[in-house]
Amino acid sequence: MISRYIQNFIKYIPLLCCLTSRDFKLKYRRSILGVVWSMLNPLLIMVVVTSVFSVILKVDSSDMPFAVFYITGSLIFNFFAEATTSSMTAVISNSSLIQKVYVPKYIFIFEKCAFSLLNMVLSSIAVICVMIFYIFTGEVKIHPTIFLIFIPMIFTFLFSVGIGLMLSTLTVFFRDMVHIWGVIITIWLYLTPVIYPIKMLHASNIDWIVRLNPVYYFVDDLRQFMVLGSFPGVDHFVFEGFSCGVVLLFGVVIFKKAQDRFILHI
């Protein structure tokens, strides 16, 4: 039973690659700088956010420069936001295909998440540039744990696939999700310490919400591995593994249950 699913998945891996390269080509078609934007964009946003939050609002990111603090956090969070937002419409935007040919439908969600992963890997070049700058100014040191940054990235990927499966299913039946998710993702951004350190929350009573937010742990892992050179506790990994597992399981179950009815609603 399971081997049949794997066989089917392997058969459609070329499709996955083709769809990803399609998205990649379409994203940068007719732009002069092309793929450079994947690196330039996070840098420019970082400059803006750093000016506002560090210079004007004086947010204190104590153990690392604010620019580094923000760009590492936003790397993971933007990946999550982009992957979920694009997988949400993955099924409905490929309706012409789904109505005409048999293709396993989860491929489309998987592809959107893979494409966002690729974008994040490109954007991490920007993060490394910022790191190098601060290594020269002596505010940041390089640590061997930097080679472990793939761990939070993979966790984020799995978590996004799970959420993506749920969202795309809901969106087929209720197009409202497209509008609601924009609001939810903004709330989620502010409940994740991306532009402020979690220390700032100790005084307030929403501390516990943030600590239940899996994305916080992904962001925190990345910062520890990449900038601080420390190792997050085992409880981090247990919680991350657990939340990814639960979300993926729910996503797969919901998607599998509803996918045969997609064709009647798209």
Added chain:
Amino acid sequence: MGLISDDIAIVVDNVSVHFNMSSEKLNSFKEYFIKLIKRQLFFKKFVALENINLEIKKGDIFGIVGLNGSGKSTLLKVISGILKPTFGRVQVFGSISPLIELGAGFNMELTARENIFLNGAVLGYSKKFINEKFEDIVAFSEMRNFLDVPMKNFSSGMVARVAFSIATVVKPDILIVDEILSVGDFRFQKKCNERIKSMMDSGTTVILVSHQLSQIERVCSSVLWLEKGHVKMVGETDKVCYLYKNS
């Protein structure tokens, strides 16, 4: 399930397809809840196919006739696995290449070359395989000069040429043809017909849906007549076509 002999290509076993036809599609929470509260969430059941039983032998050229809305396309969708039947099941023995609609997987922003690879992948072919067959596809479509032009600049006939060339590059065990023999100019149509004919001659099972009865009479070995989702008749071509014409 009894034993199925080796020479059967497709078994359609008691298949029914029902659609919920709500008066309009409810696509938003607001509409859904308003209707829910007003208790207007009634669905009219629409029977697209009812208790279809069918066996198609290997190598058969099987025609399907029926008026518009009689369920022909729905049946093809069920056979090719796009639509799950509400009841019953379909067994298909062998690879199936649906021609339900040519060029369904094309992205008009991409060039013809890119689309050939994309569409090949949609049909489940490996990259290596498409590389091998690329020459064939291009030669058959006669679109070599336009390979690197975005397909949005193509005319519909040119799109159809590329699409047909990809869809028929392999010899599938089962070929589904849904009114597509009228693509392109008369010369290309002739080429298409020849290619399909050569597939038929080499033992491919073909399911052909057409409103051109003369075509069905010419090529099909047996014919199914659908009426309002029911099997009205299935059997020898001459007999079914004669009665269908005079109904």
